[in-house]
Amino acid sequence: MMNKRMSKPILDVSGLTMDFGGIRALDHLDFDVQATEIVALIGPNGAGKTTLFNCLTGIYQPTDGEIRLACPKTGQQTRLNGLKPNKITEKGMARTFQNIRLFSQMTVLENVMIGRHCRTHSLILGAILRNRKTREEEQETIHKSYEILEKVGLAGQVDELAGNLSYGAQRRLEIARALATEPFLLLLDEPAAGMNPQETVELVTLIRQIRDEGHAILLIEHDMKLVMTLSDRVVVMDYGEKIAEGTPEQIRTNREVIKAYLGEDGE
Amino acid sequence: MMMTVKEIKKSLLVSLWFVFLTFPIMVIKVNPIERTVTWRWSNVLYVAVGSFVISLLAKAWLVRKARAAGRQQAACQARASILQELLHRPGYRYPLIIMFSGLALAFPHLFSTYQANIMTTALMYIVLGLGLNIVVGVAGLLDLGYVAFYAIGAYSYALLNLNFHLGFWAALPIGGLLAALFGLLLGFPVLRLRGDYLAIVTLGFGEIIRLVLENWNAFSKGPSGISNIPRPGFFGLEMSLDHAMIYMYYLMIGLVLLTVFVVNRLQHSRLGRAWLALREDEIACQAMGIDKTRIKLTAFALGAFWAGLVGVIFAAKTTFVNPASFTFLESAIILAIVVLGGMGSIVGVICSALILTLLPEYLRALSEYRMLAFGAILVAMMIFKPEGLIAAVRRTYRFHERKSVAALQDDE
Numbered sequence: 099m100m101n102k103r104m105s106k107p108i109l110d111v112s113g114l115t116m117d118f119g120g121i122r123a124l125d126h127l128d129f130d131v132q133a134t135e136i137v138a139l140i141g142p143n144g145a146g147k148t149t150l151f152n153c154l155t156g157i158y159q160p161t162d163g164e165i166r167l168a169c170p171k172t173g174q175q176t177r178l179n180g181l182k183p184n185k186i187t188e189k190g191m192a193r194t195f196q197n198i199r200l201f202s203q204m205t206v207l208e209n210v211m212i213g214r215h216c217r218t219h220s221l222i223l224g225a226i227l228r229n230r231k232t233r234e235e236e237q238e239t240i241h242k243s244y245e246i247l248e249k250v251g252l253a254g255q256v257d258e259l260a261g262n263l264s265y266g267a268q269r270r271l272e273i274a275r276a277l278a279t280e281p282f283l284l285l286l287d288e289p290a291a292g293m294n295p296q297e298t299v300e301l302v303t304l305i306r307q308i309r310d311e312g313h314a315i316l317l318i319e320h321d322m323k324l325v326m327t328l329s330d331r332v333v334v335m336d337y338g339e340k341i342a343e344g345t346p347e348q349i350r351t352n353r354e355v356i357k358a359y360l361g362e363d364g365e
Numbered sequence: 366m367m368m369t370v371k372e373i374k375k376s377l378l379v380s381l382w383f384v385f386l387t388f389p390i391m392v393i394k395v396n397p398i399e400r401t402v403t404w405r406w407s408n409v410l411y412v413a414v415g416s417f418v419i420s421l422l423a424k425a426w427l428v429r430k431a432r433a434a435g436r437q438q439a440a441c442q443a444r445a446s447i448l449q450e451l452l453h454r455p456g457y458r459y460p461l462i463i464m465f466s467g468l469a470l471a472f473p474h475l476f477s478t479y480q481a482n483i484m485t486t487a488l489m490y491i492v493l494g495l496g497l498n499i500v501v502g503v504a505g506l507l508d509l510g511y512v513a514f515y516a517i518g519a520y521s522y523a524l525l526n527l528n529f530h531l532g533f534w535a536a537l538p539i540g541g542l543l544a545a546l547f548g549l550l551l552g553f554p555v556l557r558l559r560g561d562y563l564a565i566v567t568l569g570f571g572e573i574i575r576l577v578l579e580n581w582n583a584f585s586k587g588p589s590g591i592s593n594i595p596r597p598g599f600f601g602l603e604m605s606l607d608h609a610m611i612y613m614y615y616l617m618i619g620l621v622l623l624t625v626f627v628v629n630r631l632q633h634s635r636l637g638r639a640w641l642a643l644r645e646d647e648i649a650c651q652a653m654g655i656d657k658t659r660i661k662l663t664a665f666a667l668g669a670f671w672a673g674l675v676g677v678i679f680a681a682k683t684t685f686v687n688p689a690s691f692t693f694l695e696s697a698i699i700l701a702i703v704v705l706g707g708m709g710s711i712v713g714v715i716c717s718a719l720i721l722t723l724l725p726e727y728l729r730a731l732s733e734y735r736m737l738a739f740g741a742i743l744v745a746m747m748i749f750k751p752e753g754l755i756a757a758v759r760r761t762y763r764f765h766e767r768k769s770v771a772a773l774q775d776d777e
Contacts, residue, residue: 155652156651157652182651182657183648183651183652184653184654184657187652188654192654193652199648199649199652200646200649201641201642201645201650203645204638204645204759205759205761208641211638211762212650212655213653215638215642215654215655216654216655218635220634220636222667224634225630225634225637226630226631228630228634236634239635240762259759
């Protein structure tokens with residue numbers, strides 16, 4: 099099963115288990131993500147995909163198993179279990195949310211500037227005195243945020259309140275905000291949900307562009323066309339277990355996957 | 366037309382409901398001595414007509430507002446209030462500021478010392494409001510025990526003076542810092558709490574501080590309080606009571622200016638943005654790499670700091686402190702200032718602090734009804750302007766200094 103073991107993976111998940119009371123949402127899950135790879139995570143509703151994201155990003159504490167993140171530049175490996183969400187973001191993994199969680203009363207630019215928070219340092223005294231260093235940092239934050247917004251195509255709406263954006267634009271803003279934290283691994287939770295075909299095409303271009311700039315991407319998606327065209331590798335989950343893994347072609351013909359999606363008599 | 370018929374029906378229902386509600390107090394009048402009951406049926410008519418008209422007016426107003434909001438949505442622009450608009454227009458900005466500061470400076474000389482005294486109290490509430498605004502308005506942490514920090518400031522001056530003969534100017538920063546420290550102490554246990562639960566715990570904290578001060582006689586002299594606290598000195602100058610009051614007034618003007626300056630800068634900084642993000646969505650905030658713990662604690666500490674400063678000034682102004690000055694009602698009034706002014710809006714908080722402290726003073730003619738009027742105003746505000754008197758407007762950023770960014774990149 100394990101193909102393409104080119105180098106040390108940047109994300110290595112082994113034996114990940116998550117119990118909610120008596121319910122096992124994730125059951126000994128193993129998978130990895132290589133640098134600058136697009137991995138899609140698919141599975142029927144309730145398979146545990148979003149739970150997995152929440153475990154990876156520290157919102158849930160997994161019951162058992164190991165999550166390791168390795169920076170592709172330094173090769174330094176960190177165990178993510180037990181770290182707070184903000185620490186994990188600092189280590190270089192950022193995410194978007196399935197049910198959009200923008201700061202809707204803040205402007206588009208401010209949303210992205212929030213993403214820069216963990217890469218900037220000015221504190222109370224800097225804020226009050228507004229010395230040269232703080233001013234320069236602030237300008238740099240604005241500048242970088244603006245660049246990211248240009249990349250996702252929202253540069254014309256920087257002063258708009260985030261809550262007033264269209265649905266597709268809000269999804270792109272979520273990606274922009276995550277990119278502002280300078281991640282090397284980006285987790286996208288159903289980025290194309292609710293988008294029209296035109297927006298989806300633009301999204302595919304955007305995700306490819308982000309990958310080409312050196313970010314690895316792990317995405318949850320229900321749009322099979324998008325998954326098949328975009329991803330290098332697909333991981334299929336059902337009832338908290340990994341039931342298949344491989345290239346899009348391998349997954350398309352995998353009997354287990356067809357069974358999970360269509361039922362026992364899916365032949 | 367359909368709408369209006371529906372509206373009239375609704376208003377009729379409202380007036381019937383009010384007649385029913387006010388029936389026992391407005392219609393029945395019992396005279397226990399003569400053992401008679403008077404039925405004042407004419408009042409039914411007044412109540413019915415009155416509530417019907419008010420309800421219709423309110424509905425018309427809301428409909429108009431909804432239409433205006435719809436239009437605004439189309440324009441898609443955050444709207445600034447007239448005052449903010451004026452403050453941001455360079456042609457008006459400086460004349461307005463000069464006018465206000467001229468008025469503020471001349472105030473004690475134009476009016477009596479009594480007026481200056483009331484104004485000093487109002488200024489104190491401005492600073493308290495701005496301090497709580499950091500916690501509640503900007504960071505979105507509902508704090509119902511804010512008065513505790515005010516008490517800590519006041520008592521730290523009173524006790525330091527009583528036991529160590531510390532002067533006002535030495536006690537002022539100590540009071541502020543002590544309050545900030547207690548802000549941190551309160552912050553730690555409530556880090557995981559939000560909304561209602563946070564409100565309950567902070568309410569409890571406020572009561573704990575008050576009860577400790579009331580019952581720990583050896584420490585704080587209990588309910589009888591501490592008296593003979595010296596007024597602030599001015600290089601050892603002897604001052605008459607009138608002059609001391611006027612001095613106090615100018616001192617507060619200075620503190621208000623300092624607070625506005627600092628709070629404004631904090632709000633428009635990296636830290637201020639993080640507070641806003643925390644208010645909007647805690648989980649997204651953490652996922653964006655913001656250390657929730659740190660941000661919450663700084664909000665609590667920085668909010669409490671101002672209450673501590675004002676506490677010291679309060680003790681110096683009244684020359685007497687006792688626990689009765691620090692009841693929940695104080696917290697509620699300060700919270701009302703923040704909510705009424707508009708969450709996170711500095712101009713709004715200043716306006717509402719002035720209204721809420723000066724109105725009851727000048728409404729003394731209404732004496733018994735003033736708290737009733739006060740309540741009615743608050744309820745009306747929440748219905749008609751839930752975003753506050755002057756809602757905070759999101760700042761728009763410009764990167765005018767492309768050059769400086771380029772220079773920065775060269776430096777690196």
